[in-house]
Amino acid sequence: MKTMNKKLGQPVGVLPGIGEEKEKELQQIGLSTIEDLFHHFPYRYENMEVEPVENLRHGDRVTIAGMIQSEPAVRYYGRKKSRLSVRILVENILVTAVFFNRAFLKGKMNSGDMLTLTGKWDKYKLTITVQDVQWGSPDPSRKLQPVYSVGGSVTVKKLTRWIQQALQSFGNEVEEVLPEALLSSYRLPARNEAFQMIHMPADKEKLKQARRRFVYEELLMFQLKMQTFKRQERLAADGNSQEFSKAEVNAFLHTLPFPLTGAQRRVVDEITKDMQDPLKMNRLLQGDVGSGKTVVAAAAMYACYLAGGQSALMVPTEILAEQHADGLRQLYAQTGLNVVLLTGSIKGQKRRERNAAIYEGTADIVIGTHALIQEDVHFRNLGLVITDEQHRFGVEQRRLLKDKGYEPDVLFMTATPIPRTLAISVFGDMDVSSIDELPAGRKPIKTYWVKHGMLERILTFIDKQVKEGRQAYVICPLIEESDMLDVQNAIDVHAQLQQFFESCRVGLMHGRLSSDEKEAVMQAFAANEIHVLVSTTVVEVGVNVPNASVMLIYDADRFGLSQLHQLRGRIGRGEYQSYCVLMADPKGETGQERMRIMQETEDGFKLSEKDLELRGPGDFFGRKQSGMPEFKMADLVHDYRALETARRDAASFIQSRSFWNDPQYAGLRSILEESGILDGTKLD
Numbered sequence: 001m002k003t004m005n006k007k008l009g010q011p012v013g014v015l016p017g018i019g020e021e022k023e024k025e026l027q028q029i030g031l032s033t034i035e036d037l038f039h040h041f042p043y044r045y046e047n048m049e050v051e052p053v054e055n056l057r058h059g060d061r062v063t064i065a066g067m068i069q070s071e072p073a074v075r076y077y078g079r080k081k082s083r084l085s086v087r088i089l090v091e092n093i094l095v096t097a098v099f100f101n102r103a104f105l106k107g108k109m110n111s112g113d114m115l116t117l118t119g120k121w122d123k124y125k126l127t128i129t130v131q132d133v134q135w136g137s138p139d140p141s142r143k144l145q146p147v148y149s150v151g152g153s154v155t156v157k158k159l160t161r162w163i164q165q166a167l168q169s170f171g172n173e174v175e176e177v178l179p180e181a182l183l184s185s186y187r188l189p190a191r192n193e194a195f196q197m198i199h200m201p202a203d204k205e206k207l208k209q210a211r212r213r214f215v216y217e218e219l220l221m222f223q224l225k226m227q228t229f230k231r232q233e234r235l236a237a238d239g240n241s242q243e244f245s246k247a248e249v250n251a252f253l254h255t256l257p258f259p260l261t262g263a264q265r266r267v268v269d270e271i272t273k274d275m276q277d278p279l280k281m282n283r284l285l286q287g288d289v290g291s292g293k294t295v296v297a298a299a300a301m302y303a304c305y306l307a308g309g310q311s312a313l314m315v316p317t318e319i320l321a322e323q324h325a326d327g328l329r330q331l332y333a334q335t336g337l338n339v340v341l342l343t344g345s346i347k348g349q350k351r352r353e354r355n356a357a358i359y360e361g362t363a364d365i366v367i368g369t370h371a372l373i374q375e376d377v378h379f380r381n382l383g384l385v386i387t388d389e390q391h392r393f394g395v396e397q398r399r400l401l402k403d404k405g406y407e408p409d410v411l412f413m414t415a416t417p418i419p420r421t422l423a424i425s426v427f428g429d430m431d432v433s434s435i436d437e438l439p440a441g442r443k444p445i446k447t448y449w450v451k452h453g454m455l456e457r458i459l460t461f462i463d464k465q466v467k468e469g470r471q472a473y474v475i476c477p478l479i480e481e482s483d484m485l486d487v488q489n490a491i492d493v494h495a496q497l498q499q500f501f502e503s504c505r506v507g508l509m510h511g512r513l514s515s516d517e518k519e520a521v522m523q524a525f526a527a528n529e530i531h532v533l534v535s536t537t538v539v540e541v542g543v544n545v546p547n548a549s550v551m552l553i554y555d556a557d558r559f560g561l562s563q564l565h566q567l568r569g570r571i572g573r574g575e576y577q578s579y580c581v582l583m584a585d586p587k588g589e590t591g592q593e594r595m596r597i598m599q600e601t602e603d604g605f606k607l608s609e610k611d612l613e614l615r616g617p618g619d620f621f622g623r624k625q626s627g628m629p630e631f632k633m634a635d636l637v638h639d640y641r642a643l644e645t646a647r648r649d650a651a652s653f654i655q656s657r658s659f660w661n662d663p664q665y666a667g668l669r670s671i672l673e674e675s676g677i678l679d680g681t682k683l684d
């Protein structure tokens, strides 16, 4: 995190040896000031610790030290190539050191000179192919050598020298930004020491301490910014309370065919309180597959209706929009609410009519895909926006709504249970509600991992289930590069299964069907006119057919854990015992591990933590749409404890009066001021 110290803000050109040209090159890799140099952390370290010769492993990069015993011999080959070899005595063992294309060293080498050599070790020939040579005994301060990312003609060696010079000349200018009390209670090194330790570590322990400090500092700043942003945004939207009676919402809940679970009730309370609050709601609702998020959304939209507002429910696919529209109409059957569906495939006169209903305010609830809050749609009084699958709806859309003059309460629903650590880091500016309980009477899904050779037995099992009145999904292999190949796979599997199942009806679903076709297939499946549905992953999110009790997933090891969990969540949604069969012959350890985990647990939160471990956060949401914050030092998987601590500390700082006045927080405050968050201009 940069401070605004004047001396540290000087251009790198003030250092000896950096002329205009080098200064430009450094600028190009983002290093303009002295402070930039300090913050250019090594991305790894070269271990230069000298080890006894007998401990050295063949092929490793090693450092040894010894005395020159022979005249160096040089052989030239080709036009510019040479090989210099010299005998070195290392702990009574004669070792050959080989230097390629550095014949000029010959003149510098004298018998009896002490050399410290780093390079690749050949255990059998007792030879080191030297990459780095220093005259003299090993320098104890160089045991861990930083390696930096560089560019142009700037080499690691030069950059290391400049950073060290900068630390020597300006290290004392570094000001502490963390309060003294924090440093001592967490045993973190002071900022100026930490810079020394990270660029010139005396040993691994020191390096670890420095890293701990910068990780904490980085995460704390991130959390402070997020939380300050949240506070600012909320203050700005003051006076946005929705007025309705909670008793009437409860009366609606009593009309439902089932009682809410304890978790659903708690979450409805949290949401309706937020809506009644003058501050704008910005809440993430997460719940495991099948935990009953839709009913919670229905309650929130009903509350908004009571307050005289309209609600928009945005979902990622048309199938889902249609399913939700049907489901909500049933839930609202006794209320007289007007539910309107708006998707890309509704055109012409129909669309004009629906747009008019939205504009005039007779549409109480509008359900659709993204297009809903964009394009030609204008609400009369938009009070609540709910989006399903929050990661597809970001800051941009929120801004878009604002620009249209709407300041609705916002609820994000996700069926992907996000590990708590990730939720608070990515969505740190939101409140989080979790439905952590499934409706009563659900039977745990039985999950089996089988090899492809078992296919026939599985199909026979499906046949038996269908004869008992149930239905099945067959999910086709995923070929990530190509949607078209996925479709082809589904078509092939469909043809094969049609032959196998003589008496059942086998349907086909994939992304290339038109929306009318998709709807027809889904309706036929929901009505049990299709017994076995062969599908690509388009059924992944949200599809709800409680009579389906079997899912067979081809090549299951190609899917991520969270995705498998989503898919599996399509079954076990009713009263019947359900079975998920993962067909896979994974070669790698990770694939096998995934299959085992899937068999062992049905807890979405646990699975997504595991997923994160196996894949890393970048992959978790898919790189492109992730919107994940990038950290210089911190790693969300390994540093999650620090993240939790930072979050708590940031929250208590922001709420305390002393944080905004006391000089010990001046450093942190000034960074917040610099970031522009305090005047609401940006969030970086």
Ligand SMILES: Nc1ncnc2c1ncn2[C@@H]1O[C@H](COP(=O)(O)OP(=O)(O)OP(=O)(O)O)[C@@H](O)[C@H]1O
Residues within 6 Å of the ligand: 258, 259, 260, 261, 264, 287, 288, 289, 290, 291, 292, 293, 294, 295, 414, 415, 439, 440, 541, 542, 543, 544, 546, 569, 570, 573
């Ligand atoms: N409290 C409850 N008691 C019994 N059944 C319930 C309860 N709440 C919801 N259900 C039923 O459970 C099923 C799943 O609910 P819903 O579709 O809302 O889940 P979801 O959380 O959206 O799941 P997914 O993320 O997997 O789509 C539905 O058939 C719904 O009617």
